[in-house]
Amino acid sequence: MPTNRRWVLAARPQGEPVPEDFRLETREIDASAPQDMVLIRNRHLSLDPYMRLRMNDEKSYVPPYALGETLGGQTIGEVVASGSADFTPGDSVIGSGGWQDYALLPAKMVRRIDPDRIRAPAWLGMMGMPGFTAWIGLDLVGGVKAGETFVVGAATGPVGSMAGQLARRAGARTVAIAGGAQKCALARETFGFDEAIDHRDPDFAKRLAAACPDGIDLYFENIGGAVLEAVLPLLNDFARIPVCGLIAHYNESASPADASPLAKVMRQVLVQRLHLRGFIVSDHFARYPDFLGEVAPLVGKGEIVGLEDVVNGLENAPQALIWLLAGRNRGKCVVALD
Amino acid sequence: MPTNRRWVLAARPQGEPVPEDFRLETREIDASAPQDMVLIRNRHLSLDPYMRLRMNDEKSYVPPYALGETLGGQTIGEVVASGSADFTPGDSVIGSGGWQDYALLPAKMVRRIDPDRIRAPAWLGMMGMPGFTAWIGLDLVGGVKAGETFVVGAATGPVGSMAGQLARRAGARTVAIAGGAQKCALARETFGFDEAIDHRDPDFAKRLAAACPDGIDLYFENIGGAVLEAVLPLLNDFARIPVCGLIAHYNESASPADASPLAKVMRQVLVQRLHLRGFIVSDHFARYPDFLGEVAPLVGKGEIVGLEDVVNGLENAPQALIWLLAGRNRGKCVVALD
Missing domain, CATH: 3.90.180.10 (Medium-chain alcohol dehydrogenases, catalytic domain)
Known part of the structure; x- marks a missing residue:
């Protein structure tokens, strides 16, 4: 036995x-x-x-x-x-x-x-769950493209080092965040990151900004806390953030009532696998004909209805906008000029 | 002239x-x-x-x-x-x-x-930019599915009413948020929402929860503020949030220094079209073979490298985890049992 x-x-x-x-x-x-x-x-x-x-x-x-x-x-x-x-x-x-x-x-x-x-042991790391985590995280936000700037924390860990190498192979500039000079050297020399920044450095935020002169296009989030705070102002338009982990918060016992609102919402994004996507319609006008093709026939048949709240007279436009912002209109607010 | x-x-x-x-x-x-x-x-x-x-x-x-x-x-x-x-x-x-x-x-x-x-005038509303906004916003987060619960604010406006009708056609339960009894009636009767909740009701959050007994799967965000606060606790796992607008904040002059951290990050998500996606690797294991097919040959050729930090002895596992959480390991943390 x-x-x-x-x-x-x-x-x-x-x-x-x-x-x-x-x-x-x-x-x-x-x-x-x-x-x-x-x-x-x-x-x-x-x-x-x-x-x-x-x-x-x-x-x-x-x-x-x-x-x-x-x-x-x-x-x-x-x-x-x-x-x-x-x-x-x-x-x-x-x-x-x-x-x-x-x-x-x-x-x-x-x-x-x-x-x-x-x-x-590599089957537990780069070829196993952590390596796959890096790969699927990039994939879920549409990947990283040549010329973009990619940033990841815990960059010498199995997730960060795999994500960084995949991003570099895709042609991105890769910036590692790691704790201490030794890990930063490892990130550069073994894993091939273009830059590595020590998050324990008192000038961390400033150094990260200097390492990302063209901003950040993809931030692979596995840290949270002060690292995220330093990343947010550097994000470019259309930046993608696969939220993989929040190790900065893992030693907090349960959900602390005094956690920052940002930490709370990021925790919810992670734990509940939320998908937030900001968008501005003008970025997508190339697909307007697809919309018309699908929806115009339904409108023609009365299966989708609309409602316009028409205010008469150009002279009343300012007041109509004031009402609109106060929620006093219903339906689409339109000014009839004549 | x-x-x-x-x-x-x-x-x-x-x-x-x-x-x-x-x-x-x-x-x-x-x-x-x-x-x-x-x-x-x-x-x-x-x-x-x-x-x-x-x-x-x-x-x-x-x-x-x-x-x-x-x-x-x-x-x-x-x-x-x-x-x-x-x-x-x-x-x-x-x-x-x-x-x-x-x-x-x-x-x-x-x-x-x-x-x-x-x-x-419908070309300015349901068939124009606002209607298209509703359509593309749903599309950008993968659409809404039959049986899901869909929630939108400003629901009688041209974006909300189009989004609601598209969601209903897809088979979702649709819940409108609007200001006042009249708009709520309009949302139900004209636009066909299953439920309509008045955000001015002192019991708004409670009523919204009651209208969403199975939680919320897709929240089309065009409000922010107190409405978002009421939505967050009701979100289901894998909930999607196209962030289209934040009208609750539009009358704030510029970016107020005293804005809540949640309002600040939502504003950034909107204005910069950020894409945040929480994920847990175990939801995606069906694609592990794809990862192996792509990455294993690169590892075999040494084009992608890994590093394991091997601690000897099962007896040392707790200490190794403590070190890992403190960031003292480098590479993948593995315990060799013998």
Whole structure:
């Protein structure tokens, strides 16, 4: 009977987690796998910032860890016993094995990986959930284009470094935000960012502005807080912001009543996957014929109706506008000049 | 020589415009049209909320009106003299003729309309810029789907009423927000909204919640302020918000330093056409194979690199997470269990 060590959540952290919030338990486990299950010897465990959110007892996009429960997380390991025809002992697999030596998982939740082609821990990082996060985040806002300026925080992490390299390959100028000179050097030298700015620098906002002389076209948001505040004034028209994470706020216990309104709304954008899109109709007039083609026939048939509030006389135009702004008109406000 | 009356901006309004902010001038004009120009007798002038923004001397998505300049706006009228082969006197046209009896416009900025098919003023409303605004705003966030709940403010205006009817045709439950019982009745009876809520009602937020028992999936934002505050807690996951206008704030003179942070960021979203999109990677795993197909070969060739920060020993996992949240790792944080 193998011995399984596992970390459980002992207490919900207040602010930064402390060692006492975790408890290591040891117990004997059965070395076999029931029907449709696989027993995996975990070899590598992924640690990710979102785990901090799951330690709070609050609704978020991931369910909270229960007290006393094994902490969850993605793992790479080898099958040691299989109750499924799809796996045999010795297979290298990825799954949500958690913070423990052995995991018993449903076979359908486990995927085989090829650790010879790409080194095993990379399947938890650049080739796994974090790398895919970078790729899908860019895709969801229409990608980044040649000549644009791209900015990402936590730039040496697996999400930021992948997003930066994808943006650079697309021809963008890439600016990294990272904590400390060592990480900034890593961002430039290993990951190829054009510039790297230390967010701990007292002149951070000024240096970020200097690194983005043409403004920011795509800000990949995984930080929030002071970094976001420094980014906002630099955004260009039509800037896109995939909101991927807000690590600056993760150590806040639950939703703090005193959080800034900006932090609150960004948290809602993230957790509820909101999609906000400012638009000005004049940018889109090329599609006006499409609108007419679809809607004019419906108007002709009376299936869509309109209403004009017609004010007579050019001399009454100012008063009509004053009323319009006060909400006193109904329907479309039009001045008949004669 | 015809006489042209025109309204000019006499003073920049402080808060709500007052009659003294406008001045009516009269002058004789030449009745002919130079080469490539058309002289138009304006018959209908469109009044729109965005005009208030142009009265402030500040950068926005529309250039400010100059003091003493004829106020701008869309018009419908008839060609009275043409210096272009594309137009002949008597043609019904739409253009930016401004707040005046006659407009001399470049022929290429003028478009012919058919006032017999659809009544002339409707070309300024439901069939013109406002109606198109409703259509493109829905389109830019992926449209509204059957069974969803759709909410719009200023619902009896030309944007809100068109958006509501398009949403209803798509099979959504439609909820109007409007000012006063009369407009609410109009929203229900003329425009077919399922519900209409009066934003002046002291119980507005509670009534809006009651009208949206399944939450809100698409909020077409043209109000801001207290209406937005009431909408935010009702938003469902994956809610979309085309940000079209913020009429609640238009009478604020320039960007007020004391504007709420939420109002400031919404103004930026609108004016700069920002695109914010919260996302959680697990919603998108169906596209993970696409990511692997594109990125794995690049990783194999070393064109995209990754970095893992490997901590040895399951016993060190809690400390590694604490460090990760404090930004002390670099690269992807992985625990090697052995």
